Amino acid sequence: MTSKPTLAVVGATGAVGSAMLQMLTHHADVWGEIRLFDSPGAAGSKAAVRGEECEVLALGEGSEESFDGVDLALFLVPEAVAARWAPIAVAKGAVVVDTSTAFRGDPDVPLVVPEVNPHAARVRPRGIVASPGCTTLALIAAVGALHAEFGVAELVVTAQQAASGAGAGQAGVDALRAQLGLVAGDGELGTQPGDVRRAVGEDAGPFPGPLALNVLPWSGTAGEDGASSEEERVRDETRRVLGLPGLRIAVTCLRVPVVTGHSVSVHARFEHPVTVGRAHEVLATSPGVVLYDDPAAGDFPTPADVVGTDPAWVGRVRRSMDDERALDFFVCADNLRKGAALNALQIAESVVTDL
Numbered sequence: 001m002t003s004k005p006t007l008a009v010v011g012a013t014g015a016v017g018s019a020m021l022q023m024l025t026h027h028a029d030v031w032g033e034i035r036l037f038d039s040p041g042a043a044g045s046k047a048a049v050r051g052e053e054c055e056v057l058a059l060g061e062g063s064e065e066s067f068d069g070v071d072l073a074l075f076l077v078p079e080a081v082a083a084r085w086a087p088i089a090v091a092k093g094a095v096v097v098d099t100s101t102a103f104r105g106d107p108d109v110p111l112v113v114p115e116v117n118p119h120a121a122r123v124r125p126r127g128i129v130a131s132p133g134c135t136t137l138a139l140i141a142a143v144g145a146l147h148a149e150f151g152v153a154e155l156v157v158t159a160q161q162a163a164s165g166a167g168a169g170q171a172g173v174d175a176l177r178a179q180l181g182l183v184a185g186d187g188e189l190g191t192q193p194g195d196v197r198r199a200v201g202e203d204a205g206p207f208p209g210p211l212a213l214n215v216l217p218w219s220g221t222a223g224e225d226g227a228s229s230e231e232e233r234v235r236d237e238t239r240r241v242l243g244l245p246g247l248r249i250a251v252t253c254l255r256v257p258v259v260t261g262h263s264v265s266v267h268a269r270f271e272h273p274v275t276v277g278r279a280h281e282v283l284a285t286s287p288g289v290v291l292y293d294d295p296a297a298g299d300f301p302t303p304a305d306v307v308g309t310d311p312a313w314v315g316r317v318r319r320s321m322d323d324e325r326a327l328d329f330f331v332c333a334d335n336l337r338k339g340a341a342l343n344a345l346q347i348a349e350s351v352v353t354d355l
Contacts, residue, residue, distance in 0.1 A: 004032030005071035005355050007348070008094065010085065012036035012047055012056055015169030016076040016099065019341040021049045027345065030352055035070065037063075059085060067092040071355050074344050075099060090127035095355070097347045099340050103130045104237060111240045113137065114346040115288040116144035121351055129347050134339030135159045135230070135253065136237040139264045139331050142314050145286035146279060146327070147242060151271035153325075154248045157234060160256045160263040161219055162303060165335045166206040173259055175205025179212035180257075189213065211257050219253040228253060261303025262335040269326040276319055279327055283314050288338070293317050301332040309334055310342050 009024075011017045017038070024034065029050065036047055036056045043058035057066050059081070067073065073089040075082045075098040082102040089096050103109040103126070110120040111130045121129050132140065138159070143152060166172030179200050183189050190196055190213045200210035208218050220230030231251040239247050256263075284291040292301050293315040301313035312333040320326035333339055 004030065005352055006033045006035065006069055007031040008035045008037060008067065008070045008073040008089065009049075009076065010037040010059060010073060010089075011076035011081075013038045013042045013045065014076060015164060015173070016336055016340040018047075019336045020074065020076060020345065021047055023337075023341055023345050025050050027349070030349060033069075035066065037066070064088055064092070067094060070094040072097065072348050072352060074348060076340065076344070086128055087126075094127070095124065095351055096128045097131060097344045097351070098128055099131045099344050101133070101233065103128050104132065104233070104240075106130070111237060112347050113140050113144070113241050113343060114350055115141045115286070116241050117243065118350055121347055122354070129351065131340070131344045131347060132237040132241060133230075133233055134165050134333075134335035135161060135234050135262055135264065136241070137339045137343050138262045138312055138333035138335065139266055140238060140241055141286060141288040141312050142283060142329070142331055143238070143266065143268060144242060145282050145289060146268060146270070146274075147244075149278070149282045150274050150325075152242070152244070152247065152268055153271050154269040155238070156250045156267035157252070158265040159219075159234065159251070159253045160215075160258070160265075161230075161253055162256065162258040162260050162262055162335055163207075163211060164260045165262060165339070166219070166255065169336065171206050175207060176211050176257060176259065178205070179210055183212050207255060211255060214257065216255040217252070219255050227251075258303045259307075260334060260336055261307045261332055262339060263301075263303055264331045265328070266331060267320065267326060267328050269320075269323065271325070273324045274319060274327055276317055276327075279317055279329075283317070288312060289314055291315075291317075300330065303332055306332045307334050308337070310337050312338060 037059045040058045040060045046053045073094045079100040079102045082100040086096045108125040112121045163172040163176040220228040223232045234251045235249040290311040300315035316330040
């Protein structure tokens with residue numbers, strides 16, 4: 001291709017879309033025309049990208065021709081929208097990078113994290129490349145780097161998911177802020193059974209119960225054997241990205257009262273003995289990872305520290321007290337950036353060299 005490729009951003013006005021437009025402004029300018037799409041309700045609005053105000057086009061019946069001439073389309077929309085429109089964009093000649101759950105389990109759609117399996121994006125029979133979910137993306141760069149060194153044999157993962165990972169992103173944030181407003185100012189709230197639930201009322205938004213002053217041990221819908229769909233996805237996506245279909249993974253997903261920034265506690269058992277010193281060396285030199293690990297000095301990642309940044313931050317790295325082949329560590333990442341927008345953009349930037 002002699003001219004710069006045309007890019008479409010589908011879902012440009014959502015929480016992830018807003019993060020994407022910021023990144024397009026600050027990353028190397030490899031794109032020619034950039035077209036913004038969203039639901040008909042957002043059509044006609046303006047969004048800034050690369051220092052210019054661009055009109056948002058409607059994604060709806062009769063708008064198929066809007067994908068004419070698009071070389072690559074970033075889909076930052078819910079599953080149903082991606083399932084409907086991604087094949088249309090492909091039929092018009094675009095390569096699609098999708099962040100939803102629509103294609104992640106399709107064997108003809110590669111599931112890609114550029115720091116771990118960039119080669120997978122080169123073979124795309126359906127013209128679509130999928131990006132994993134935000135929890136998988138928080139942990140996978142660190143796990144992948146350690147796997148390359150020690151050979152991962154088993155994972156136990158506990159994810160503390162932020163409110164912006166629920167619903168359509170902004171819906172979760174709005175619900176948490178509303179709940180915090182309802183419970184603010186009552187110093188006794190949270191000391192008696194059911195008092196937080198009564199203060200919040202029946203409308204918990206996209207959550208199964210009140211999130212303010214609370215932790216919810218559930219995320220997603222009911223899966224098999226008591227697991228949630230979110231827990232199953234983290235297991236399945238991690239296996240696919242690492243290329244380890246039989247890897248034993250236990251996952252528990254919690255929703256916590258944090259606006260943005262997922263945290264993940266990881267217990268990783270390896271095929272070979274490990275040392276903290278060597279693990280530090282591996283993590284400190286791994287792309288997409290920042291090692292921040294001096295607990296005695298108060299240096300460890302938290303969501304409040306990493307929000308608005310791109311890497312996965314790793315701390316509390318320690319060898320398991322009872323197993324010389326196991327490490328325990330803590331990871332934080334911005335679920336709207338690396339957990340969604342950044343990984344999709346990294347995939348797009350790698351694919352564009354093939355166009």
